[in-house]
Amino acid sequence: MLKWNQHEFIECLEVLPEIEEDGTSHLFRVAKDGLRLELAVFQYEADICVEIYKEGLESPLFHAQIMSCPSARYLAEKNGRECLEFEGLFGYTIGDEDRSLVPVVVRVTVNPQIRVELSLA
Template sequence: MLIWDETDVLTVLEVIPEQEVDGIWHKYCVEKDSLKLVITIYQYDGDVMFELINTLNNLSVFNMRLIDCNGVLRKKDSTGEYLQFAPSQCFGNRYDGESTIPFGVRVSVNPSINVSLYS
């Protein structure tokens, strides 16, 4: 199961998610500068889907799925505010919700949408 704080995701992405009735998934859609970022979080499975779409032609630019993501962590530093998504087995055991995530996917939306892999 995914360790996350919905408020942290809301704070960074600045959008209210669309939710499945039973809370199975949360879909966040952010649009800026001809790009649309769609992040779908399946909180019980721990799966997270990322998609970047060019809004000028409605074509997908980037797709990625993290299966069994351990956690989502909100960070703020000199580079800005962002979310870190931990890939499966990043910690060797259960994620505690506070430790720094050593590698994974980083997402920010200010000043522009950015999705990057980091280590």
């Protein structure tokens, strides 16, 4: 199960989530400068899905599902930058190879612009 604080996500993303009827997932949608960030939290599966859409396009420009996240945290830096940070496993394939999982750290920011950073853990 993912340990997270819904109020910190609301503070950082500045939107209220859409919550599934059964309460198993929370979807945050942030629109800014022709982009839309969709961040879905699946707390019981410990997964977070991040997608970025460009206005007018149906398919996402960016999609990543981060699995096995033990926790997510809100970071407020001295320069005023706020972000959400979480660690987990990111899966990818190259050609016909089996799926590989690598540990990553993801930071999501919406101010001053939508930004997603991935780095190896």
